[in-house]
Amino acid sequence: MTPVLSVRDLRVRLGRREIVRGISFDVEPEQTLGIVGESGSGKTMTALAATGLLDTPGAVTTGSSQLAASDDSHATQLVGAKPRVLRSVHGGRIGFVFQDPGTSLNPLLTLERQITESLQAHKNLTRRSARQRALELLEAVGLPEADRRLDSYPHQLSGGQRQRVMVAIALACDPELLVADEPTTALDVTTQAQIVTLIKDLQRDFGAAVVWISHDLGLVGQVADTVAVLQDGVSVEQAPILGIFDSPSHAYTRELLDARPVIGAGGPPPAPADAAVLLDVDKLHVGFGEITAVEDVSFQIRRGTTLGLVGESGSGKSTVAGALTGLVTPTSGTATLDGVDILRVRGTDEKSLRRRISLVLQDPFAALDGRARIGSAIAEPLAVHGIRRGKHARAERVAELLELVGLPGEFASRYPHELSGGQRQRVSIARALAAEPELVILDEATASLDVSVQSRVLDLLADLQRDLGLTYLFISHDLAVVERMSHDVLVLRGGSTVEYRPAADLLAAPEQEYTRALLAAVPPARPRAG
Structure with missing residues (x-):
């Protein structure tokens, strides 16, 4: 059986740094490949480069990524393809569902307009036919009152409903490949479970192959047939899903498994x-x-x-x-x-x-002032409540708090954007503890x-x-x-x-x-x- 997508020795370089390093995999028809790893492991970069969607300034992609022929023509090489070729593929033969539907959907356009856009571009449907197809898609993804929702705007929907619309858009042209990049990360567990079931059901009905990107092996275990585990831009392990869970061969895979709640x-x-x-x-x-x-x-x-x-x-x-x-x-x-x-x-x-009483919020990047150094953010509650008098005494307390949350004192001079998500959350905890x-x-x-x-x-x-x-x-x-x-x-x-x-x-x-x-x-x- 010919793979829908065949990737060989894929590499992405930014300046002197190679962030995707020689990755190869196949995505079989009607099968799901899970790509798993922590933030910064190269998951999304790999998927974008393999599908020709990577547009990061200065990025250089090499290797091969072939989309199987849909008729008697030759396979389509996506690495280095011309914009005309990629436009004919994206939204037509390859559908995409990204993590945050709030940023992926256009707030100024109705749901009907956003779904019919690709239908009119790739299928040459009339406006009436495209509207009917959009209604069928919204009903297929389980959106309540689908006929009325066609004229709605994204802000009038919940997060889970917006993600259902994104799935409808991705499947509008009956793609051969669906790329789902952390499609449930921003959703609560019950909505997440509903989206997982929805995509699996639609995959069965539409016959698409799926690449599912996630940091959560537990979630991938619900959807994937095979898994590629990425660390620092390298595929450290590829195996069928049961092999990954029952007998992981790499220490990093075992670490991801052990971390699952x-x-x-x-x-x-x-x-x-x-x-x-x-x-x-x-x-x-x-x-x-x-x-x-x-x-x-x-x-x-x-x-x-x-x-x-x-x-x-x-x-x-x-x-x-x-x-x-x-x-x-x-x-x-x-x-x-x-x-x-x-x-x-x-x-x-x-x-x-x-x-x-102190509060720690979900998004540490939004909770911290991007213009203020970490030391200043932690010291602010000390100054407000008069806990430590004098600049030197507050600096000592900041160093103590950083040590308390497992960060070096030198982080006091850094800015939030220079820290990872986990480090920023540790800073938020240190700030919350500053007021004792x-x-x-x-x-x-x-x-x-x-x-x-x-x-x-x-x-x-x-x-x-x-x-x-x-x-x-x-x-x-x-x-x-x-x-x-x-x-x-x-x-x-x-x-x-x-x-x-x-x-x-x-x-x-x-x-x-x-x-x-x-x-x-x-x-x-x-x-x-x-």
């Missing part, structure tokens, strides 16, 4: 039986006009323990965090920290109280990280809790990560509590169907694709 791996050490309640939230209610974001939510967090707050996007998790940190004004309810209602304190008392808080709220603090980096950050958080006696409110959509960190778990849906119990009890025997659905969406320890 899986249900049943166990949680933190038990909390002391006499641990006092630090935060007591009672009937918290938050509304925005006629919309209720959080409805009568109550919970307690004991000192030195972690409460996992779980739910899909839109469940109200971040709104709870916003209410506790003063970013959102609640409609009613109380939240007492050592007997003081933090929702009602104002003036100078509020400043001293806010010092006792009692409660740290972690709002999807590891969701944007590679699984191996995520594992190291979770280890760091556990060590800090043990050494400093920190109390965490750990917000996440991923129950496997929550299990690893949490003593108690509260499940939210639509702003209301679904169930709230000790983590071990809730995860072992969930009482509600919604919790069971969240658990079922976590990738299993062994691949379903096998």
